[in-house]
Amino acid sequence: MEKHEERAHALLSASGAHRWIECTPSAVLESKFPDTTSDAAREGTLAHELCEVKLTHVLYGKDTERAHEWIMQQELYQKEMEEHSDRYVEEIRELEGSFKLKPFIAIESRLDLSAYIPGGFGTGDCIMIGDRKLVIVDFKYGKGVPVYAENNPQLMLYALGAYQKYRMLYNFDVIEMKIVQPRLNLFPDWTCSLDELLAFGETVKEKAAVAIRGEGEFHPGDWCRFCRAKATCRARADYSIQLAFAADKDPALLSYEEVGEYLRKGEHVASWLSDLKEYALRACLEGKEITGWKAVHGRSVRAFDDVDAAFRDAIKAGVEEALLYERRPLTLSKVEKMMGKKAFGETLGSHVVRPPGKPTLVEASDPREAITDTVTPEEAFQ
Ligand code: SF4
Incomplete structure (x- = not known):
């Protein structure tokens, strides 16, 4: 035992x-x-x-x-x-x-x-x-x-x-x-x-x-993310549905406070819905029946089965080889990887700039500093 x-x-x-x-x-x-x-x-x-x-x-x-x-x-x-x-x-x-x-x-x-x-x-x-x-x-x-x-x-x-x-x-x-x-x-x-x-x-x-002993109250929250029961846990499902549909107030427009609250709640709902979809897709592929849903092939993108063979045929047909390729610079990380950190820093360090990243919305508890300059969204996204 x-x-x-x-x-x-x-x-x-x-x-x-x-x-x-x-x-x-x-x-x-x-x-x-x-x-x-x-x-x-x-x-x-x-x-x-x-x-x-x-x-x-x-x-x-x-x-x-x-x-x-x-x-x-x-x-x-x-x-x-x-x-x-x-x-x-x-x-x-x-x-x-x-x-x-x-x-x-x-x-x-x-x-x-x-x-x-x-x-x-x-x-x-x-x-x-x-x-x-x-x-x-x-x-x-x-x-x-x-x-x-x-x-x-x-x-x-x-x-x-x-x-x-x-x-x-x-x-x-x-x-x-x-x-x-x-x-x-x-x-x-x-x-x-x-x-x-x-x-x-x-x-x-x-x-x-x-x-x-498996006792106590089910308590859904951020910690559900790595729970093996997360897709079909009833407590999490009930909680997410309640968050998604409990619009008990009836204002014409949301206040900033409510926007913040709904964003927080919405994160939980979105994460639960994505887990549920993944679970249902796997079940359908295993031959189980999820009422009202089925698995299909998603949008597919055309591709060559063998690029070298296809290009050989294109060249034979008169296409200039140079036209089949693009000349693109390597990314900064690829160049750094190729040269090694030290040589990269010594040779190219003065050419490296770090422009501010694209504005992202995160919870106030995130340790990164908030953007405090007032800019229009157009300026910020540029
Ligand atoms: S998914 Fe269910 S059992 Fe798992 S932590 Fe969340 S509430 Fe608890």
Whole structure:
């Protein structure tokens, strides 16, 4: 029979903590769906391995060349992983240098979380201790969703695990948590006191006890995004429908406040609708019947089956070869990739400008600075 603790660990992962803390019955509901992994997740694991290899070399002077070569031979390896793992190492070096005395550093450290989640454990990418401070660094390779450090339950759980592991050896009363998400150029950090961290630990303990029994109220929100039940969860569907159609006010025009509110609500509805469509399409393709819907082939664009053969025939028919090709300059990133970062910076650095990006609407909590100059939309979009 499956042991209680093994079952708890399988259900209550640290990476899913935000979800099962906010929506305690989600963990048991999710277990009804297969736990599939994606190429993006496997890519993330490989990028983590590369970070570990580089950090081991830089911090402990070990020869990691063979491990590095092995990573480069993997199918999911991308050249850009080098740049992002270098940035991670740079951030760690910078943090290390911010301590008055050389800190204790542990990398890829297994952390026992069982004081909070039965049988729970996790892996801390990098832990530093010194100056009465505990620092938890987490590397994120994804670029789809920005991850923030403030009140981040996964990082706080790792901090609790590190506290349990090192509290006999070190004293600390400040906890710093840092995310390194180089593909989004995001490096947020957040600090809390040990007391705040321990209070969070007590909350987690209570939530985990409820979640493992599949009890509590369903509570839809941002955390639904990675829930395996997200497409057919009734609570999320009801919530989204309510958000979409609950127009209880009847003004002729929306106020700015209402525009903001509807945009926020609309994000939830749009995300739920897209998940539902993806689920229904997959079901139709598997031969299931979704009442009133079917799968068809989308608009298709004409293409040559073999470009070289087609162009040979065109040339034979009298078309000048030069007319069949366009001469286009490489993009800045491609030139940089070709020349290498250093040579690019030295030779072409003075030619690089960074014009402001196209105006984008984001929630006020986004860390980027708001555009404050008043411009007409036409000027802004130019
Ligand atoms: S989809 Fe959202 S509301 Fe439904 S179980 Fe998952 S987290 Fe909870």
